[in-house]
Amino acid sequence: MSKKRPDGIETYTAPAGGWGALKAVAQTLARQQIIAEGARTLLKANQPSGFDCPGCAWPDPKHTSSFEFCENGAKAITWESTSKRAGSDFFAEHTVAELWQWSDHKLEDQGRLTHPLIYDHASDRYLPIEWDAAFARIASGLNSLPSPHMAEFYTSGRASNEAAFLFQLFVRAYGTNNFPDCSNMCHEATSVGLPMSIGVGKGTVTLEDFDHTDAIFSFGHNPGTNHPRMMTTLHEASRRGVPIVVFNPLKERALERFAAPQDPIEMTTLSSTPIASAYHQVRTGGDLAALKGMMKRIFERDAADIAAGGPGVLDRDFIATHTIGLEALKADVARTEWPEIFEKSGLTLEALDSAVDVYLKAKNVILCYGMGITQHANGTANVQQLANFLMLRGNIGRQGAGICPLRGHSNVQGDRTVGITEIPNDALLDGMEKAFGFRPPAEKGHNAVEAIEAIIEGRSKALVCLGGNLAVAMSDPEATFQGMRQLDLAVHMATKLNRSHLLIAKTSIILPVLGRTDQDLQTTGPQSVTVEDSMSMVHSSRGFLKPPGDELKSEPAIIAGIAAATLGDKYAIDWQAMTADYRLIRDKIEIVFPDFRDFNTRIKTPGGFRLSVPACERIWKTPSGKAEFLVAPGLDEDPRLRDNDALVLTTLRSHDQYNTTIYGLDDRYRGVFGRRDVIFMNRLDLEARGLADGDLIDIESISASNARTVSGFTAVAYDIPAGSVAGYYPEMNKVIALADYDRKSGTPAYKGVPVTIRGRA
Ligand SMILES: Nc1nc2c(c(=O)[nH]1)N[C@H]1C(S)=C(S)[C@@H](COP(=O)(O)OP(=O)(O)OC[C@H]3O[C@@H](n4cnc5c(=O)[nH]c(N)nc54)[C@H](O)[C@@H]3O)O[C@H]1N2
Ligand SMILES: Nc1nc2c(c(=O)[nH]1)N[C@H]1C(S)=C(S)[C@@H](COP(=O)(O)OP(=O)(O)OC[C@H]3O[C@@H](n4cnc5c(=O)[nH]c(N)nc54)[C@H](O)[C@@H]3O)O[C@H]1N2
Ligand SMILES: [Mo]
16 A cells, blocks of 8 residues: 555644644635734633634633633634624625535625525525515515424524514514524434433533542544634643543544643643543444443442452442432343354453443543433433443542533523423523513424424424524435425524535525624624633623614514514514614513523623533422433444445544634645545455555445435545544435434434445546
C-alpha cells in the first residue's frame, strides 16, 4: 500500500486548542468581513450585560468568561453578525431552481436575510412582501385547514424562552400540540429516559460540582468541537489530577490533549495538558455492552468483598433509602455473558476493569454524555444504564457527583422548559388556563419523526418553522424533501437562507428574524431575552449590534403578528403589549411555570438563577417516589448487523460546522482539510473489501424501507474500531431510514446506521 495519503488528509499531531485555535478565530473574523467590529462583538459574549453565545449550552463560570478564546463560539457569533446580506436584490437575481443546485455552505454564506419574502410560482423566485400581508397570508393558510392538527410547528433550539413561550401559546390557542422540535433529534432519549430513572429529564450537576469531583466519565461527546467552553473545565480537572475516562470509538484530539489558549505557559512553551486518563475505543453502539460489563464487574467485586468480610462496594444506604429495582438489574446483568459483552463493546476485561477501578476509587463521580449515547435505536436504554451505573454508588444528588448530558443548541433545554412539547401534562394545561383563561388541547401531538411522516403521507399540510433546517437535519432527506414539496403552506422564520426554504409549497414564506447578537428595540425600549443552559441556569441575553436591516423583526414580534392575524379576537391575549415589553411575557411564564417565581427580578442577578432539579436534593419525581434502576434486556443488537458484510455507520459533526450550517470544509483535529466527502474506516475493514486508503466508495443502507446509496465518497484509513465507520452529518442522512429511531423517545438512530460499503467499479 502506498504511503501517500488521499488529497486533503493528514495525520494531525498537535494538541487541540493552542495557537491553531487562535489563528482560526482570526480567519473566521476575516471571512465574515467583520474585522473591526469582530473583536468588540466577541468581548461582549457571555458577559452580564451582553448576549448569550449561540454556540453551545455549556455554562460560563460566574459569567467571567475566557470567551474571546473560544474558536467555535467565535464561528457561531461571526456567522450571525456577518456583514454579508441576502436581500431582495439577491432573490431577484436567482431562481429557486438555481439556488437548489448550490451547496448548503453557499446558501447560508450569502449572509443575513433582510426582507420578508413570498415565493412567486410564475418567476420561480422569492419576492418581497410586506409584513402585514405576510401575516394575513399565513393566517388564511392556517385557518383554511380542515383541522389544526394538519399543521406542524417546528422549533429549533436557538429560540429564546420568550419566543418559544409565545410560540407554544399561539399554537395551543390555534388548537394543536404538534410540536416537532430539534430536541426530538437530539437529547429526547434524555428527556424521556431520565424522568423514569431519576424523575427529571435534565442534568443534575452544576459547574461547581466539577471542582469537587474525583472522577469524570465521558461517553460519546466531542467537547473540543461542540462544547468548547467545557474544555476549560476538563483542563482544570485534569490538572487537579482528576481521572477522566473516555468511551468513544474515535480518538477525538481534544479529549486526548488540549492547550488552553488563555494559559500563557502552555501557549509560550507549546505544551499541552493530557485530558483523558484512559481512552476506551468502544465499538459504535457498544456502550450498552460496556456499561453492563462494568456493572457486572462491580457486582462481582461487591460479592467478593462481602465474602472476604468487607462492606461491599455499593452505596447500600443510598440504595436502600432512595432506590428500587436493584435485584432486577442484577439479574439482567448476570444473564449477560462476558463473551457477548467483549464482542459488542469491543473492549477487553482489562479495559473494563481499569475503568471500574477508577469508578470504585472515586468518592464522587460525574458522568457526561452526548449524541454518541442518545442517537441510537436504544438511546433511551443507554441513558438509563448510565443512570444505573451512577446510582450503584449513590453518585446522584450530592456535591461533586451526578449526570451531565451535554445539551445541543444554546437554548434547547429552555424551549422545552417553557412548553415546547407534544405531550402537555396537566400542570402545563392548568398553568395555561390560569394565565390565559382558556384550556388548551390535551391530546398528544407530533414529535419530529411523526411530523415528517404526517407530511409525507399528506396528513399534515402546513409547516411553520421557528428557525432550523428541518428537512436537512432529518433522516431520509429524499423522502422528507418530497413530502415538504406537497405542503399547502410553509413558513420559515430564519436568520439565513437554507435548503428547507427551497422546498416550495403552494404558499412559501420566509421571515427574517433578529439574532442573539442584534439589538432588539421595541416600543418600550431595548429588550432582553432569557435562555437556560445545560445546567438549568436561566439568565438574560441582550444583543447590541445594529440589526442587518430596517425590516427585520424579533421572533416574539413575528410570532405575535402571526398569532394576532390567525386568532383574531378568539381569546383575550394582548399580543401587542407582550411584544412591546418582554417583561410581560416573563410575567406569564411565571404564572404557567411557578419555578420561574420573581422571574423579572431574578434575571437581574449576573449569572441568573437555577431552576429546581429535584433529583439534586434526592427528591425523586418518579411514580414510585424513588430513583429507579431500570432494566434494558439483552444487548439489543440490530439484526441487520448480523449480515456478514454489514458495518455500522455513525454520523459526526466536523470542527467547521454547526449542525446543517457548514462554516468551512476543514475538520482540523481529525486531519481533514478542504473536503467532507470522506468515510473513516478501520484498515481491516478496508482490506476485507479489497480497498485501500483513498479509494472511491459507495455507501448503501441496509433497510427494507429505504435502500439508498451515496456515491463517490473517499475511504480514509482511520483509528476507529473494526466494524464501525464514520461520516459527516448531514451528507450521510441520505442512507438513514426514517423508520430507524428509538421507539421509546423517537430519537433517530443517526449514530447506528447499518450499511454496506463497496469500491466503485
Ligand atoms: N461547533 C459546534 N457546536 C455544536 C454543534 C455543532 O454542530 N457545532 N451542535 C450542537 C448540538 S445541536 C449538539 S446536540 C451538540 C452535539 O455534540 P456531540 O454530542 O459532541 O456531537 P457529535 O459530533 O454528533 O458527536 C458525538 C461524539 O460521539 C462519538 N460517537 C459516535 N457514535 C458513538 C457511539 O456509539 N458511542 C460512543 N460512546 N460515542 C460515539 C463521536 O465519535 C463523537 O465524538 O453540540 C452542539 N454544539
Ligand atoms: N445524521 C445526523 N443528523 C442529525 C444529527 C446528527 O448527529 N447526525 N444531529 C441532530 C441534532 S442533535 C439536531 S439538534 C438537529 C439540528 O436541526 P436544526 O436545529 O433544525 O438545524 P440547524 O442546522 O441548527 O439550523 C440552522 C438554521 O437555523 C436558522 N437560524 C440560526 N439562528 C437562528 C435564530 O437565532 N433564529 C431563527 N429563527 N433561526 C435561526 C438559520 O436559518 C440556519 O440555516 O439535527 C439533527 N440531525
Ligand atoms: Mo442537537
